[in-house]
Amino acid sequence: MWFLQIPDIEPLRIVIGDEMLKISKYAAGMLETNVYFCYDNDTHECVIIDPADNGDHIINIAENELSVRPVAVLLTHAHFDHMKAAGEVSGHFGIKIYVNALDADMMTDPEANLSLNFTGSEVSYGREEFETFTDSGSLNYLGRNWKVIGTPGHTKGSSCFYIEDGLSYIPNGASEEKTVPVLFSGDTLFRCSHGRTDFQGGSQREITSSIRDKILTLPAETSVFPGHGPQTSIGIERTYNPLARGYDFI
Ligand SMILES: [Fe+2]
Numbered sequence: 001m002w003f004l005q006i007p008d009i010e011p012l013r014i015v016i017g018d019e020m021l022k023i024s025k026y027a028a029g030m031l032e033t034n035v036y037f038c039y040d041n042d043t044h045e046c047v048i049i050d051p052a053d054n055g056d057h058i059i060n061i062a063e064n065e066l067s068v069r070p071v072a073v074l075l076t077h078a079h080f081d082h083m084k085a086a087g088e089v090s091g092h093f094g095i096k097i098y099v100n101a102l103d104a105d106m107m108t109d110p111e112a113n114l115s116l117n118f119t120g121s122e123v124s125y126g127r128e129e130f131e132t133f134t135d136s137g138s139l140n141y142l143g144r145n146w147k148v149i150g151t152p153g154h155t156k157g158s159s160c161f162y163i164e165d166g167l168s169y170i171p172n173g174a175s176e177e178k179t180v181p182v183l184f185s186g187d188t189l190f191r192c193s194h195g196r197t198d199f200q201g202g203s204q205r206e207i208t209s210s211i212r213d214k215i216l217t218l219p220a221e222t223s224v225f226p227g228h229g230p231q232t233s234i235g236i237e238r239t240y241n242p243l244a245r246g247y248d249f250i
Contacts, residue, residue, distance in 0.1 A: 029053030055088030076186025103157030153207020
């Protein structure tokens with residue numbers, strides 16, 4: 001038996017100041033899905049990514065803990081554990097839910113979005129309750145460009161969101177701040193792992209290609225925020241992710 005040695009990730013110390021992006025995380029629901037609050041520290045506008053469960057708690061975090069103003073709900077894909085509270089959150093704040101068009105059918109189908117099998121109760125949305133974006137689309141929130149990277153493999157419409165002008169922080173031992181890109185990777189890329197491919201719409205061949213060709217080719221310093229588990233970076237995944245083995249991304 002052998003164990004992978006994974007280096008500690010440098011703690012992300014987010015600079016508090018004007019026009020700075022901040023990210024807060026809350027793991028919700030039976031599968032401990034990461035709900036991300038990505039917000040601008042100056043305007044207090046906030047994008048909520050994957051409101052998984054416990055909608056009242058998500059609303060409370062936004063309103064009372066972070067004091068932010070949500071402007072959109074983005075879904076990385078349409079499995080129930082990433083969108084169960086999306087309706088409650090979007091209704092409360094009067095904002096829209098966005099998901100990849102290729103996962104639209106899963107939003108309306110409790111069997112396809114796994115809610116029926118996993119929980120015994122149905123989670124579904126009417127087609128009028130959400131908007132869709134496409135692979136390679138581009139969104140604009142918090143005064144920044146959010147590039148949609150279609151990454152099929154976990155589901156057909158699995159998507160990652162890439163913000164090139166991302167987080168600013170001061171690296172350990174440095175005196176000047178640095179800005180690194182940010183990637184919300186959903187269930188496509190996890191720290192040293194990747195999402196399951198054995199559900200409807202999944203494909204090992206597709207997730208391998210998505211991760212190798214579209215994700216690990218991003219800048220090494222990119223901070224990655226997965227749908228489950230801890231944060232990582234593209235540099236770490238190029239070295240330690242099993243799908244990177246034998247590939248040279250430099
Ligand atoms: Fe999933």
